[in-house]
Amino acid sequence: MPQRYPLKLWVVRHGESSGNVARDAAQAAGAARIDIPERDVDVPLSALGHSQAEALGRWFASLPDDERPNLVLASPYRRAVETAEGIRRAGGVASATPRLLVDERLREKEFGILDRLTRIGIERHHPEQAELRRDLGKFYHRPPGGESWCNVILRLRSALDTVGLHHDGRRILLVAHQVVVLCLRYLLEEMTEAEILAIDARGDVPNCGVTEYAFSASAAPGGGLVQIRYNFVAPLEAEGTPVTSEPGADATAT
Numbered sequence: 001m002p003q004r005y006p007l008k009l010w011v012v013r014h015g016e017s018s019g020n021v022a023r024d025a026a027q028a029a030g031a032a033r034i035d036i037p038e039r040d041v042d043v044p045l046s047a048l049g050h051s052q053a054e055a056l057g058r059w060f061a062s063l064p065d066d067e068r069p070n071l072v073l074a075s076p077y078r079r080a081v082e083t084a085e086g087i088r089r090a091g092g093v094a095s096a097t098p099r100l101l102v103d104e105r106l107r108e109k110e111f112g113i114l115d116r117l118t119r120i121g122i123e124r125h126h127p128e129q130a131e132l133r134r135d136l137g138k139f140y141h142r143p144p145g146g147e148s149w150c151n152v153i154l155r156l157r158s159a160l161d162t163v164g165l166h167h168d169g170r171r172i173l174l175v176a177h178q179v180v181v182l183c184l185r186y187l188l189e190e191m192t193e194a195e196i197l198a199i200d201a202r203g204d205v206p207n208c209g210v211t212e213y214a215f216s217a218s219a220a221p222g223g224g225l226v227q228i229r230y231n232f233v234a235p236l237e238a239e240g241t242p243v244t245s246e247p248g249a250d251a252t253a254t
Contacts, residue, residue, distance in 0.1 A: 004164040005225055008171040009188075009213040010069060011181050012056065015049030015086070016207045016244045017079040023118070032121030040108060040115065045082045051241050052208040053083040057090025059235030060173075069173035070094040073163075075106040075180070083208065084175040093173065105159040109179040112146025138200075139193045153183045160187060178205040188213060188225055204245035206233050 019036050026034045036043060045053065060068050072093060074084040084100050087093070114122055114129060122130050126143075133141040142148035163172065174184075182205065186196040205211075210232040213225040233243045 004168050005215045005223060006071075006163060006167060006170050006172045006213075007215050008067075008069075009225060010173045011184055011211040011213075012083065012087075012173065012175045013178055013181050013205045013207055013209050014045070014075075014077075014079040014083040014175060015052040016046045017043050017049055018046050019043040019079070020049075020207070020244065021046050026118050030120060032118060032124050034116045034118060036116060040111075041077050044078050045086075048242060048244065049079065049207060050082070050086055052236055052244075053086030054090045055236050055239045055241040056208045056210070057087035057092035058239070060087060060092030061090055065094050067171070068092060068094040068097075069171050070097045071167055071170045072097065072100050072173045072175070073103055073106065074100055074175040075108065075177060076102045076104050077108055077177070080106070080175045080177065084173070087173065087175075094171070103159055103162075105155040106174065106176040106180055108177045109149070109152050110145070110147045112143040114143045114146060137193075137197070139197060149179065149183060152179055153186060156180065156183050156187060160184075181205045181209075181211055185211065185227075185230070189227060203231070206231055206243050206245040208236060209233050209243075209245075210235075 019034070019040070022036050023034050025031075038044075070093065072084050072088065074080045081100070081102065088097075088100070111117075113126060117125060129141075129143050133143075139149045142151060176184075182196055182200055185191065185199065191199075211230045212228040212232065214228055215223060216226045217223040219226050236243050
């Protein structure tokens with residue numbers, strides 16, 4: 001009988017992107033807008049982001065072949081795909097792993113009219129949305145043309161169903177974005193809104209940080225996934241690769 005769960009699941013946030021760098025510059029300058037020439041989907045990794053992906057790939061490569069990921073799923077956003085490809089180039093997947101599978105349900109949270117705005121920009125150009133977000137909280141606030149965390153969670157429920165139906169028993173590496181990492185924790189660990197927002201408030205998800213789960217037959221009736229670690233960045237630190245993290249603002253490329 002299928003176990004309906006992967007054997008192992010590593011959820012990784014993409015490496016530092018050029019959008020992360022541009023956001024830092026905008027915030028330091030007190031600017032309202034983030035200077036990104038591409039669509040958010042097309043934002044590439046920075047040079048450091050590539051180094052972070054390769055460092056993480058070498059850590060995976062240090063594992064025995066039968067303990068490395070043998071399936072890689074990624075958001076279609078360029079920074080996530082480049083991270084997954086960098087991990088693979090560094091030998092971080094099992095030898096028989098098929099090609100990268102891109103799943104649009106793993107994409108970044110969509111920001112709608114708040115896209116590319118800093119917090120200063122939101123207050124200046126859309127003060128009504130800033131007030132509404134304060135009233136509703138980030139879990140439920142959905143800017144016009146964008147998504148709330150709940151919207152992201154709805155599509156991730158579908159993605160997890162697909163994993164259980166088609167990829168049970170695999171060792172899966174999933175590369176996506178900060179909000180996706182947090183929303184997957186919410187689903188896999190059956191959290192409340194307050195619990196996941198408290199985790200979010202305690203610290204950001206670092207670029208190429210690893211959240212790891214393993215299947216346990218005793219976790220629940222029929223088995224389930226148990227968290228092994230969260231925000232694991234030792235593979236980067238071991239190589240002296242700078243660790244970067246970005247605030248989980250709901251109106252910027254992450």
